[in-house]
Amino acid sequence: MPLHIDNETLSNLLYTLYGAATTRDTNRNFLTLLKQKLNLLHATLITRPPTTTDSGLLFTSGEKNDIPVIGTAEGAYTSVYAQDPLVNLPLNEVVTIEDMIPRALLLESEFYQMILKPHDIYYIAGIDWYFPQASGDKFDTPGKNSRISIRFVRTRKQGNFTDTEKAFLHLLIPHLQQSVSLGVQLRQLDSERQIYADSISKRSIGMVTLDKNGNILKLNTAARHYLGENDGLSQVQQKIKIENVSRNDTLQRYLYDTLNTFTLQGSGNTRVLSQAISVPRPSGKVDYQIVVKPLPVNDEDASKLTPYLTIFIQDPDKNLEISVRTLMNLYQLTLSEATIAILLAEGHTTDDVAEELHIKKNTVRAHLRAMFAKTGVTQQSMLVSLVLTSLASTQ
Secondary structure, three states: OOOOOOHHHHHHHHHHHHHHHHOOOOHHHHHHHHHHHOOOOEEEEEEEOOOOOOOOEEEEOOOHHHOOHHHHOOOHHHHOHHHOOOOOOOEOOOEEHHHHOOHHHHHHOHHHHHHHHHHOOOEEEEEEEEEOOOOOOOOOOOOOOEEEEEEEEEOOOOOOOOHHHHHHHHHHHHHHHHHHHHHHHHHHHHHHHHHHHHHHHHOOEEEEEEOOOOOEEEEOHHHHHHHHHOOOEEEEOOEEEEOOHHHHHHHHHHHHHHHHHHHHHOOOOOOOOOEEEEEOOOOOOOOEEEEEEEOOOOHHHOOOOOOOEEEEEEOOOOOOOOOHHHHHHHHOOOHHHHHHHHHHHOOOOHHHHHHHHOOOHHHHHHHHHHHHHHHOOOOHHHHHHHHHHOHHHHO
8 A cells, every 4th residue: 555644644643743742642642643644553662672670661552452562562572672683773764674684584583483473563664763861962862862762563464664654754753853852851841840849839938920911820839828818918810919008019119120121131141130028917927028030031932921920928937847757867866856956947945845845955955965966067056057958848
């Protein structure tokens, strides 16, 4: 059957390919569509090659109950993976199995007899490329970069790959490279974002992002809680408002000046300083603390959803969540010592600690001396500072 890829088919192929990187779609959708259009038995993307101790990470066309052994990297395939003639192919080329081994030798090989023949696999084509691990690396850079592979298999009845089909597969190479690279980077960024978000959440810091006009784009959970309390600080439509008129004027001026600096001078080479303000609370609680921080933005690439500013909101009354176990591991403290250090970091006096833990003040002082020796500090204030700035306060 001659290859026929019209514009609509090509568009759908590329749409599903990049969808695997930028949406919750999986590579299976692209591979299944490719299987249909190229009359394949299967198409398999190998993002982590299998080893004797790792089954690898593979995506294969078709339904989950329609995957051959060669697509799962389990069982026999893993054990003879090193015998596969299509392992470690020349980079960025479409290579068929006939290019690597004479057909007669292949048919006699253990690899064919154990893996290919039971699944009626007769023809194979493949492409290998490197995924750049570091920013700025090229797709063909060796070293620590990861090798990515894609394989296309057919039965004897489906026929071998024609020059036209191989030429089409070659056209897909840059798109395969970009899609996999983009997908890995986006997932890494999402993981990093989640770590930062968890750390901010542990510290009970509200975070609000604003667009170019000072309208709210996004609130984290803590910010939504603080604004929802309406205790001197609230959200009015898409704006942040301070109940105290004078402080609100100051905040709005900060926002206007910062955003106006972006507009008039551009953000590329302009350093805009952060601004801070305290917010009185009618409830009588300690003032909120607000920091307005500009974000690095390339105005030429910005859209209506691009964040230009971040507003951080801190309630000093909120206790910082500090991990006892992490603190113990970091400084080799006992459970009692770590507990006392956390109570002191929360603002308790030594008398408060003694009462809270039902121990004598002399016992608290003895624990303090032991902690000084273990952490290398010489004063209680230094110990508190150490605890608050340690990784234990981000767990």
